[in-house]
Amino acid sequence: MIINKQPLPDDPAPSDSPPSYETVNADLAHAKFQNEKQLEPVNVFPWRRHSSATSSPNPTPISKSPTSSATKGNGKETSFWFPFKASKPTREVQATVLGLIRDLVKEQSQNPAASLAILESCAEACSGYDLTLSSILQEKSIEGHTPMYWAIVKRPPDGEEHGKSVPDLLTALISHATPLSPNTIADIRHACLLTSDQLLFQRLRMSPEFSPLSGTDEMLLGATIPPDAITVENVAGDEGAFTANFEVAYFQKRMLISKHVELDFIARARMWRLEFLIAESSKRRDAPRQGSWCISLSLLENSPPTWIDSRLLVPEPTLTSSDTLLSAESSPPPISPSLMDRLRSRPAKPKPTISIRLQSPQQLVAPLPGRTKSRHTKDFCSAIIVSLDDSMMGSSLQYT
Incomplete structure (x- = not known):
């Protein structure tokens, strides 16, 4: 909380008192979220990135408003958001930063530019006291959780906002918090699970700061291949049924080189993982043969146990126009009609949809905290x- 007071005669701090949240420049326009059909990853601002760029464009940085800083006295630029003199101890600066961040998350200001200005001022103040805003934001300082957790819990799900993008407050918090620690990522995932916000979870999952690719996948996919897309729909009239649609890029190549593909999603208040992997050696009698391709369905952390009986359906992949053109250009013209030419001229018979049953013999349970598997x-x-x-x-998935 910022309190206005009269400056002391010898006080080196700026004479203007920091404005309250309500008095921020009224001309600042409210940020409008774009209504898009496709999910866009949560991108950090360009000056806060610590990982490789994604294929989607970075959001335009929001500059500080003229009211957020000014030149006073000796010509030094001083932030109005941070009311401390240089003589204040580090612990008091840290306490004030935590208080400002707590107020930001609690109030969920409708003025995104004001929130960004406050976070920028906090970052500047921390740099002058050998503090890092990233470590402060990743402390579980608000009722046992990080500020990002509460920013997610307090916001309405994406579906209730007509497909609007992630609020700027959450984006800014993640931007200043990167690189994210495993504990912070787990706290953010938990918040998405509690709110059953599958759309937000997928945006975060497509962000390299939240879900970084392995070195092998990064080399395979690069920055031009779209990330795996996952959509979930609940079945009407059935409280437990749902359908999930997966679009996996370079599936076979990733299986052959990376040897696994992980697809995480949220459905029916649970976090799931559908994984394709190559079996390793095991002493269990019922274990798959070493080297065989396998499908695994499991629950992830903080998910309640459940029974499940499901089917994985894999339709025949469709060729794009570019694939068809490439195939036509790469084939040399035949010298004379042959049996193969006549076979190629026939319309191709569509392959049947692959159907694999995934049924749990016992209740499916999530791993305990601190464990990767139960x-x-x-x-x-x-x-x-x-x-x-x-x-x-x-078995034809290995060759199609």
């Missing part, structure tokens, strides 16, 4: 694992 017992199972070798149609 234990398999007679009453609970940690994951449903099916080998593609067990299905005649499923």
Whole structure:
């Protein structure tokens, strides 16, 4: 909380008192969120990036308004948002920064530019006291959670905002907090799960700051390949049923080189992971054969246990116009008609849809905190694992 007071005669601090949240320049326009059909990743501002760029364009930086800083006395620029003199101890500066951030998250200001100006001023003040705003933002200083957790919990889901993008406050908090620690990422994921905000979770998942690619996948996909797309729809009239649609880029190449593809999503108040992997050696009798391609379905952290009976459907991939053109250009013209030419001229018969059942023999449970996998017992199972070798149609995924 910022309190206005009269300056002391010898006070070196600026004579203008910091404005309250309500008195920020009224001419600042409210940020409008774009209504887009496709999900866009949460991008940090260009001056805060610590990871490789994504394929989508970076948001335009919002400059400080003229009221956020001024030149006083000796010509030094002083931020109006931070009311401390240089003589204040570091712990008091840190306490004030925490208080300002708490107020920002609690009030959820409708003026994004004002929130950005406050965070920028906090970052400048921290740099002068050997503090880092990134570490302060990742402290669980607000009722046992990070500011990003509360920014997610307090905001309406994307679906209730007519497809609007992520609010600038959350984007700014993540921008100043990067690089994110594993504990911070887990706290953000937990907030998305509690609010069942699948759309926001997918935006975050497509951000390299939140879900960085492995070095191998980064080399394979680069910056021009769109990320994996996941959409979830609840089945009307059934409280537990849902459908999830996955579009995976370079599936076979990633399986052959990276040897796994992980797809995380939120559905029915649970966080799920559908994973394609290559089986390793195991001493269990029911384990898949080493080297075989497998499908795994499991629950992730903080998800309640459940029974599940599902099917994975893989339709025949469709060729794009560029793929068709490339195929036509790469094939040399035939010298004379042959049997192969006549076979090629026939209309191709569509391949049947691959159908693989994923059913849990026991209740599916999520791993305990601090563990990546839960234990398999007679009453609970940690994951449903099916080998593609067990299905005649499923095994064709390795070659199609």
